[in-house]
Amino acid sequence: xxxxxxxxxxxxxxxxxxxxxxxxxxxxxxxxxxxxxxxxxxxxxxxxxxxxxxxxxxxxxxxxxxxxxxxxxxxxxxxxxxxxxxxxxxxxxxxxxxxxxxxxxxxxxxxxxxxxxxxxxxxxxxxxxxxxxxxxxxxxxxxxxxxxxxxxxxxxxxxxxxxxxxxxxxxxxxxxxxxxxxxxxxxxxxxxxxxxxxxxxxxxxxxxxxxxxxxxxxxxxxxxxxxxxxxxxxxxxxxxxxxxxxxxxxxxxxxxxxxxxxxxxxxxxxxxxxxxxxxxxxxxxxxxxxxxxxxxxxxxxxxxxxxxxxxxxxxxxxxxxxxxxxxxxxxxxxxxxxxxxxxxxxxxxxxxxxxxxxxxxxxxxxxxxxxxxxxxxxxxxxxxxxxxxxxxxxxxxxxxxxxxxxxxxxxxxxxxxxxxxxxxxxxxxxxxxxxxxxxxxxxxxxxxxxxxxxxxxxxxxxxxxxxxxxxxxxxxxxxxxxxxxxxxxxxxxxxxxxxxxxxxxxxxxxxxxxxxxxxxxxxxxxxxxxxxxxxxxxxxxxxxxxxxxxxxxxxxxxxxxxx
Amino acid sequence: xxxxxxxxxxxxxxxxxxxxxxxxxxxxxxxxxxxxxxxxxxxxxxxxxxxxxxxxxxxxxxxxxxxxxxxxxxxxxxxxxxxxxxxxxxxxxxxxxxxxxxxxxxxxxxxxxxxxxxxxxxxxxxxxxxxxxxxxxxxxxxxxxxxxxxxxx
Numbered sequence: 001x002x003x004x005x006x007x008x009x010x011x012x013x014x015x016x017x018x019x020x021x022x023x024x025x026x027x028x029x030x031x032x033x034x035x036x037x038x039x040x041x042x043x044x045x046x047x048x049x050x051x052x053x054x055x056x057x058x059x060x061x062x063x064x065x066x067x068x069x070x071x072x073x074x075x076x077x078x079x080x081x082x083x084x085x086x087x088x089x090x091x092x093x094x095x096x097x098x099x100x101x102x103x104x105x106x107x108x109x110x111x112x113x114x115x116x117x118x119x120x121x122x123x124x125x126x127x128x129x130x131x132x133x134x135x136x137x138x139x140x141x142x143x144x145x146x147x148x149x150x151x152x153x154x155x156x157x158x159x160x161x162x163x164x165x166x167x168x169x170x171x172x173x174x175x176x177x178x179x180x181x182x183x184x185x186x187x188x189x190x191x192x193x194x195x196x197x198x199x200x201x202x203x204x205x206x207x208x209x210x211x212x213x214x215x216x217x218x219x220x221x222x223x224x225x226x227x228x229x230x231x232x233x234x235x236x237x238x239x240x241x242x243x244x245x246x247x248x249x250x251x252x253x254x255x256x257x258x259x260x261x262x263x264x265x266x267x268x269x270x271x272x273x274x275x276x277x278x279x280x281x282x283x284x285x286x287x288x289x290x291x292x293x294x295x296x297x298x299x300x301x302x303x304x305x306x307x308x309x310x311x312x313x314x315x316x317x318x319x320x321x322x323x324x325x326x327x328x329x330x331x332x333x334x335x336x337x338x339x340x341x342x343x344x345x346x347x348x349x350x351x352x353x354x355x356x357x358x359x360x361x362x363x364x365x366x367x368x369x370x371x372x373x374x375x376x377x378x379x380x381x382x383x384x385x386x387x388x389x390x391x392x393x394x395x396x397x398x399x400x401x402x403x404x405x406x407x408x409x410x411x412x413x414x415x416x417x418x419x420x421x422x423x424x425x426x427x428x429x430x431x432x433x434x435x436x437x438x439x440x441x442x443x444x445x446x447x448x449x450x451x452x453x454x455x456x457x458x459x460x461x462x463x464x465x466x467x468x469x470x471x472x473x474x475x476x477x478x479x480x481x482x483x484x485x486x487x488x489x490x491x492x493x494x495x496x497x498x499x500x501x502x503x504x505x506x507x508x509x510x511x512x513x514x515x516x517x518x519x520x521x522x523x524x525x526x527x528x529x530x531x532x533x534x535x536x537x538x539x540x541x542x543x544x545x546x547x548x549x550x551x552x553x554x555x556x557x558x559x560x561x562x563x
Numbered sequence: 564x565x566x567x568x569x570x571x572x573x574x575x576x577x578x579x580x581x582x583x584x585x586x587x588x589x590x591x592x593x594x595x596x597x598x599x600x601x602x603x604x605x606x607x608x609x610x611x612x613x614x615x616x617x618x619x620x621x622x623x624x625x626x627x628x629x630x631x632x633x634x635x636x637x638x639x640x641x642x643x644x645x646x647x648x649x650x651x652x653x654x655x656x657x658x659x660x661x662x663x664x665x666x667x668x669x670x671x672x673x674x675x676x677x678x679x680x681x682x683x684x685x686x687x688x689x690x691x692x693x694x695x696x697x698x699x700x701x702x703x704x705x706x707x708x709x710x711x712x713x714x715x716x
Contacts, residue, residue: 098645
């Protein structure tokens with residue numbers, strides 16, 4: 001796994017370092033599972049007794065992220081354990097059994113299991129368990145924030161919000177609280193971030209704006225978490241919070257940049273408005289702002305600086321929005337990367353439009369077209385981890401734009417983040433249609449895509465709007481994601497992907513991972529360099545993707561591939 | 564020399580797969596072996612042997628009792644089914660599945676027969692695995708690398 005490069009705990013390389021507790025009375029399985037999980041770069045603790053496991057969990061309240069337990073155990077019924085864990089610790093629990101009878105599985109689900117694995121368990125199945133952790137966190141954030149944008153994002157984009165960790169501005173208009181989708185711990189909602197189970201930091205619009213201001217003041221090139229923290233003057237914020245947020249931000253920007261590049265490369269309609277001016281705006285903030293201003297329609301930047309915008313854009317007519325978004329994105333990307341040369345190619349590209357929006361969703365890389373996605377993906381991917389820790393507040397949400405293309409975003413999300421996964425299973429259908437509905441360009445993009453992979457496809461479609469364009473790459477990326485979440489379905493694909501330790505994760509969570517390793521034509525991006533946020537070895541993935549990429553008709557290919 | 568051994572090893576493995584003694588899960592295990600844990604497969608297999616023996620003894624004992632506790636039998640067979648699936652001992656697993664159905668019927672005679680069947684399959688796969696591991700050791704001793712199997716599953 002690539003190193004995250006970030007020193008933050010776990011979140012940096014999410015899902016690497018995921019703390020898993022395995023409970024199984026079968027010593028052989030315990031040993032095998034331990035080894036498999038370790039291979040996934042998870043932190044494993046094993047227990048062969050349910051009682052012991054409960055004690056351990058109670059002892060270390062915040063010591064685990066997820067529990068995997070066998071159903072049949074001598075001292076306690078696995079379902080009982082499941083109940084206890086759910087009630088007391090509220091951790092996601094995965095059940096396992098060699099018995100796959102529907103009634104058992106149903107019982108598991110009824111008792112609150114977030115998944116039920118059949119033995120023999122394959123490595124690839126374990127690789128994706130992080131999605132459950134991620135999903136839970138997103139929902140928690142949602143509960144806490146009660147922002148509609150968050151909800152919407154989640155719903156549409158598969159809750160990539162957290163992924164990107166950037167809930168830039170665009171986030172729900174303050175005051176317009178949406179009821180939580182998940183009505184989880186309602187008592188937690190509205191509580192101060194530190195009271196959250198994991199003391200997540202909620203990056204509100206205001207907070208994010210402070211952040212961006214600080215970044216711009218310091219100068220994007222010279223920025224560092226400590227400096228930012230000092231400038232921001234927020235007492236309860238820690239260096240780690242800022243560090244992970246910065247990381248996400250960078251990813252976002254790089255993604256935008258990539259998207260822009262893609263767009264340019266693709267020959268998409270570069271949004272002139274985005275142009276150099278924005279790029280020149282200066283890293284981060286500047287670009288964002290420019291984007292914001294420029295593309296009021298575009299949510300991209302708007303999100304960042306102008307949540308309102310984002311929202312509006314998202315909601316605005318898809319096409320223009322897309323454009324705007326794309327522009328925004330590109331702008332943002334451009335400016336942020338300070339070398340943004342592409343206009344929002346993403347946006348431009350036929351489907352690109354949708355891309356931008358989608359990109360936004362990603363939170364940073366709203367429109368990262370296929371290619372873009374790759375790199376962007378990473379950031380996004382990273383976002384989840386960050387998101388995890390932080391309840392990304394609207395400000396960071398680029399979601400706004402995403403809204404625009406929920407489809408897009410969602411798609412993307414699916415690809416890399418658990419959100420996608422989870423969408424896949426649950427919202428796939430819902431996601432797909434909605435985005436499509438909102439995003440005509442998207443549908444365009446989708447044309448090439450068979451409906452197979454639920455989200456992936458859509459995203460792929462989105463990304464791959466331009467078969468000829470780099471999007472195809474994205475497309476390739478998509479396939480991966482789809483495969484990822486269509487684990488169940490695309491065995492073969494999965495094989496490929498899953499074989500690579502983090503490819504899948506990369507794909508899913510961090511689309512950017514792909515992007516990162518992706519030998520994109522984009523100019524080297526400072527952030528891109530760090531895109532590997534999720535520490536996944538997108539390398540392989542990228543390789544695969546690249547081979548796929550730029551196929552003339554990648555979308556279609558991908559579709560098939562994915563399927 | 565090791566090439567010869569490797570070839571024999573592969574042939575042997577393929578035969579085992581063909582005959583249903585082992586399935587794709589075993590390949591998964593092989594893939595988990597790495598430099599940090601070269602004896603991984605062997606360790607797992609040994610664990611399997613120990614655990615299986617224990618369960619089989621339990622089953623024997625339970626079936627020997629006056630009032631056979633079928634619930635217990637079922638639980639044990641289920642356990643054995645689980646652990647055999649962990650290393651891919653397909654035939655043992657299948658025997659367990661059959662065993663369970665007779666358990667439901669609460670037929671002691673059939674259960675005894677099933678137990679015998681399971682024991683037989685277990686001993687068979689045990690000897691095969693031991694032979695396999697021996698081959699592996701020979702290969703390593705000769706300075707070679709144990710070839711990776713293709714996933715048949």
